[in-house]
Amino acid sequence: MLFHELNNELLIAIAGHLPQDDLKTFSFVCHKFALVAHSDVVWKERLYNHYGITYKLPTENWKDMYARKSLDPQNSKMCPHIGHVTGKILEPYATKYQQVLNWLDKNLNCTVCGANCKDTGLCLYVWKGNTRNRCKDCAYSYHKAVEGHGILIRMNVLQMYCFDCKRLLGETRGDSSEAHYVNMLLKTLTHDSEKGQQAMARRSQCMEERQLYAEHADRASVVSDGKQYYFIERIWLISWFLRLCDGKIGTGPIANHELEDPEREGRLNPASRPRGNFKGGFSIVTPFLWNYLVDTYGLSGKAYTSDDTTGPEYCGLNESIVNWRLN
Numbered sequence: 001m002l003f004h005e006l007n008n009e010l011l012i013a014i015a016g017h018l019p020q021d022d023l024k025t026f027s028f029v030c031h032k033f034a035l036v037a038h039s040d041v042v043w044k045e046r047l048y049n050h051y052g053i054t055y056k057l058p059t060e061n062w063k064d065m066y067a068r069k070s071l072d073p074q075n076s077k078m079c080p081h082i083g084h085v086t087g088k089i090l091e092p093y094a095t096k097y098q099q100v101l102n103w104l105d106k107n108l109n110c111t112v113c114g115a116n117c118k119d120t121g122l123c124l125y126v127w128k129g130n131t132r133n134r135c136k137d138c139a140y141s142y143h144k145a146v147e148g149h150g151i152l153i154r155m156n157v158l159q160m161y162c163f164d165c166k167r168l169l170g171e172t173r174g175d176s177s178e179a180h181y182v183n184m185l186l187k188t189l190t191h192d193s194e195k196g197q198q199a200m201a202r203r204s205q206c207m208e209e210r211q212l213y214a215e216h217a218d219r220a221s222v223v224s225d226g227k228q229y230y231f232i233e234r235i236w237l238i239s240w241f242l243r244l245c246d247g248k249i250g251t252g253p254i255a256n257h258e259l260e261d262p263e264r265e266g267r268l269n270p271a272s273r274p275r276g277n278f279k280g281g282f283s284i285v286t287p288f289l290w291n292y293l294v295d296t297y298g299l300s301g302k303a304y305t306s307d308d309t310t311g312p313e314y315c316g317l318n319e320s321i322v323n324w325r326l327n
């Protein structure tokens with residue numbers, strides 16, 4: 001068989017395996033080979049051959065994706081294992097997920113150890129079509145026992161976790177290409193029902209709120225240049241944030257009644273301080289985050305801003321903010 005009769009697919013596969021120098025030689029063989037050697041799909045092939053990665057952002061080319069992945073040898077931004085999970089492979093898991101959505105809390109039990117998983121989240125381990133419901137621990141034991149490279153799905157909060165990469169996938173630390181791929185898979189899992197779509201919306205809200213927390217709460221930028229800021233009861237804010245980290249949105253109204261001066265109704269307690277995990281301590285947030293949180297979760301008590309702390313009785317409180325090591 002003449003080289004020229006090789007079809008493009010095969011040529012791409014061959015080119016994808018060649019080291020850079022050999023690829024150059026390959027491209028000199030003839031015009032057809034040169035076209036293949038310079039095409040972007042060769043990088044797709046190489047990306048898979050060298051790193052096991054099968055996805056990229058739709059707006060990006062494979063060559064750029066390859067370059068980014070080559071800077072991520074520890075897989076801390078782009079997990080290769082999730083690439084083996086495709087829409088097709090997810091189908092039986094989607095069916096299972098849709099069933100579980102309609103189960104009562106008392107039935108959300110691990111089929112191995114029997115533990116109830118309504119809060120921790122019942123899991124699916126995507127591996128060879130096995131759709132048993134397990135708790136995270138039992139899923140991990142299974143992953144070890146079968147020496148799998150599957151992906152864990154925590155169904156209650158729609159998180160995907162890789163035991164090999166030891167991290168949540170598609171979250172803030174990961175690459176945007178990974179996030180895009182995870183999002184696409186989760187849509188496949190959830191889109192068949194309204195409940196599933198609502199769960200997906202909660203997941204997005206949760207990720208957005210984590211971003212808001214990182215940028216708008218207890219940051220030096222919140223207090224800089226004499227900008228106005230809001231006082232928010234600290235235990236409430238921290239529990240909101242901890243829930244977000246667990247993939248859940250917050251609950252209940254902001255507990256700002258805890259910040260009220262016991263002696264003067266409707267005024268901020270001058271004895272309140274920023275640190276510590278006790279009721280009546282405060283955090284500070286931008287007006288943007290404040291308005292968002294009040295709209296989303298409601299408010300118990302009053303809104304207090306930096307404009308309310310100009311009196312001499314707030315000297316100690318203001319000093320505690322100056323001495324607060326914000327970054």
Ligand SMILES: [Zn+2]
Nearest residue numbers: 016017018049
């Ligand atoms: Zn190779």
Ligand SMILES: [Zn+2]
Nearest residue numbers: 079081162165
């Ligand atoms: Zn992984």
Ligand SMILES: [Zn+2]
Nearest residue numbers: 110113135138
């Ligand atoms: Zn279990």
